[in-house]
Amino acid sequence: MSKTTTGHPKGLYTLFATEFWERFSYYGMRGFFVLYLTATLANGGFGLEKTEAYSIYGIFTALVYVTPIIGGILADKILGQRKSIYIGALLMAIGQFTMALSIYDAHDLFLTRHMSLYLGLGLLIIGNGFFKPNISTMVGGLYSANDPNKDSGFTIFYMGINLGAFVTNFIGGSLAENVGWQYGFMAAGIGMVISTIWFFMRETSVVSGETGLAVGMSPKDQGTEKNKLVRKDWNSILAYVAGLAILSYILVHLVINIDSDLLTDIVLVIGVLGLGYLFVTIFQNTTGSTEWNRVGVIFALAIFNIVFWSGFEQAGTSFNTFANEYTDRNVFGFDIPASWFQSINAVFIILLAPLFTIIWTKLTAVKANPRTPFKFAFSLVFLGIGFGIMAIANDTYNASNALISPMWLVMVYLFHTVGELCMSPIGLSMITKLSPPKIVSVMMGFWMGSIALGNFLAAQMTAISEHYQFDTFYFITVYAFVAAAVAFLVSPILTKMMKGIH
Known part of the structure; x- marks a missing residue:
């Protein structure tokens, strides 16, 4: 009963929607980010020259491809893919909402505009490192090595990526450019929250179509009957999120002042x-x-x-x-x-x-x-x-x-x-x-x-x-x-x- 009538594991559609909303979040802010940086101060932007804005964008997108190397290692050795996805999703949601704060000249969270901007980017980079490699790994874990449906399963999953990228600019981009930049970031943050809630609600469906065992558990829980995370796991997830958020703040503070x-x-x-x-x-x-x-x-x-x-x-x-x-x-x-x-x-x-x-x-x-x-x-x-x-x-x-x-x-x-x-x-x-x-x-x-x-x-x-x-x-x-x-x-x-x- 772990498979649908299409021959694909039920968990594929859970991961499809989880990835859809995560890509909705990422591509949403990515679509208007340079426009935000180059917009004049009067229009709520940072008034940066194009070359400077491009440089910030380039460093951000480059690091987005580097951190998954570390996130993948931690998932394989310690955390497992499920905990890593939750850690990444929560960090990215916080990151998007922190980016939304960068529109304001002053607020009471010990964050200047630039600090909000760079802290938000840092949280997105780290969060992506935990999320991105591990959700793809979980898709592969739904199938046996020789399952003929595996390639088509990844094709379905890839469609989720591109559907999220397609839809997001009509919502987040429109809000950012026509209403206010902060609303574009908030839409991206809400997308990440939906991604997290959906994965939480459908977590027990992410099981192997061959064995019926949960996919993506930590090394010590692999092969057991455990099919969802418990309070102890969530304590660990929240500790990682808090620790990494604090570490990000310290690193960004050093980067700005060094x-x-x-x-x-x-x-x-x-x-x-x-x-x-x-x-x-x-x-x-x-x-x-x-x-x-x-x-x-x-x-x-x-x-x-x-x-x-x-x-x-x-x-x-x-x-x-x-x-x-x-x-x-x-x-x-x-x-x-x-x-x-x-x-x-x-x-x-x-x-x-x-x-x-x-x-x-x-x-x-x-x-x-x-x-x-x-x-x-x-x-x-x-x-x-x-x-x-x-x-x-x-x-x-x-x-x-x-x-x-x-x-x-x-x-x-x-x-x-x-x-x-x-x-x-x-x-x-x-x-x-x-x-x-x-x-x-x-x-x-x-x-x-x-x-x-x-x-x-x-x-x-x-x-x-x-x-x-x-x-x-x-x-x-x-x-x-x-x-x-x-x-x-x-x-x-x-x-x-x-x-x-x-």
């Missing part, structure tokens, strides 16, 4: 130590020429992964401000909020992901499915085409000094989504196939790190192009096409190094 050069040195040291740990672990657990060749492919493809995300993540920075300032958003007398454009990618994912699944299956049947390195090369081509369109759109605006059609951005997002479908799911699948068996999780952490670096570079692209006096969109167009050419050239070599893995 010398910037010293802070840079500290971040550099932490980064070097983290990379050192990854490489030592990889070196110790990789044996034989076959494994080393495959690891070499992962390293090479990680470079192209960084290039792709450094362009793709312009969606939250330069594309966002372009939609806000240069795009004709008036349709039949209604001004479309700029943040709504952030939902276009999610719409195309929902429409095109099933089509791509069919395409890869058909190509496999006739032995014409491109190898992974070639798919990466194609993704960079689509990235370059999208930025080429964006550069022309920018020129069109500059030539006429008149707002341009929103269809320019729609076309850009279409090509970038096609590129994403050639890169993102393929890369995750590639890691599970090519990694040495003992360190699949470590290699996944390395891959997440490459995405984090891509997100950080995305925020620096405007500053880099301005420094060298290049047009940002033309610069990334050339950058993407050059990377694509290199990818096509090395793909035959990388294919051989994969040693039979497709």
Whole structure:
């Protein structure tokens, strides 16, 4: 009775809705965050220059991909996935409401505007680290290793991610831009509260479709009849939330008041130590020429992964401000909020992901499915085409000094989504196939790190192009096409190094 009539475990739909509301929360604030930072003080924003706002956004989104490495380790070794999800969800809810406080000049919580902003971001980063990797792990735990429904189960779950990303900007973005920034953050916070309550109410449904045992319990409770968390577990959860919130406050206070050069040195040291740990672990657990060749492919493809995300993540920075300032958003007398454009990618994912699944299956049947390195090369081509369109759109605006059609951005997002479908799911699948068996999780952490670096570079692209006096969109167009050419050239070599893995 642990399965539905569709053949999927009941817990899948619990996790689907939990993830839907969490993505509603995350993508909601992400959609208008740069607009909030660059809005004038008179309009409730921080009045930051674009490059400074992009930098804050880039650091935030980069760290969002780093902390899941730590959250995953703690869940595996100590907490279990369920407790980790509750800890992450509560921290993120508090983080969103703390962000809402940053709209006010003064309040009685010992928080300045900047302190509220950075503390909220810190809580979101830490909370995401506990939540994001573990809910995906629980989806996998619902199925046996050879269950034919496992892939389609993850597809259903992935739809929850994109449905949340699609819906949120119409609610949170509209509230933020048209009513008040704080209401956008509050909507995101309420979404996170709904996510937590839903998971709590449906917790007992998250059991393995094969064994009927609870999924995601702590190591000491795995394999037992225990199917929900008890008061002792909740005491532990609340202790973690309180401790991490206090730690976040202390760290943010230090970051705001510490010398910037010293802070840079500290971040550099932490980064070097983290990379050192990854490489030592990889070196110790990789044996034989076959494994080393495959690891070499992962390293090479990680470079192209960084290039792709450094362009793709312009969606939250330069594309966002372009939609806000240069795009004709008036349709039949209604001004479309700029943040709504952030939902276009999610719409195309929902429409095109099933089509791509069919395409890869058909190509496999006739032995014409491109190898992974070639798919990466194609993704960079689509990235370059999208930025080429964006550069022309920018020129069109500059030539006429008149707002341009929103269809320019729609076309850009279409090509970038096609590129994403050639890169993102393929890369995750590639890691599970090519990694040495003992360190699949470590290699996944390395891959997440490459995405984090891509997100950080995305925020620096405007500053880099301005420094060298290049047009940002033309610069990334050339950058993407050059990377694509290199990818096509090395793909035959990388294919051989994969040693039979497709």
